[in-house]
Amino acid sequence: MTPEIALDLFRQAQFLIVMMVVVIIGPGLLVGLLVAVFQAATQINEQTLSFLPRLLTTLLTIVFAGPWLLQQIMDLATSIITNIPVNIG
Template identity: 60%
Template sequence: MTPELVIELMRDALWLIVTMALAIIGPGLLVGLVVSTFQAATQINEQTLSFLPRLIVTLLVLIVWGPWLLTLLLDHTNELIKNIPNMIG
């Protein structure tokens, strides 16, 4: 196994992690920003008002994009397993 191969595998794995994390956390971050702006404008300081919409959006994202994210993870894993003979040979 060459150092270039290890770097390529790590790059692909890290890119997959970033893609999956951004797909899950990104919409919650945007909703949190909107709710925080609303709270600042109306001077409402209720903690559950910012938590509940982010939780709901995160759950909806997991329901909607979950199959796509799982497909990405399984494709990456299948490629790794399929290429094991080429990597060690």
């Protein structure tokens, strides 16, 4: 295995990780921003008002995007395993 192949595998895995983090955390960040704006406008400083919507949004995102994310992981793993003879030789 050449260093170029190892770096390419690392790049693919790192891109997949970043994509998964953005898909899972992104909606929670947007909801957190909306809740923060609402709290600033109404001067309500309740911690659970900030935490619960973000938690529910993140859980719903995992439920709905989970199959797609799992398929992406499976595609990467299949590609790595299938290309073992090519990468070694």
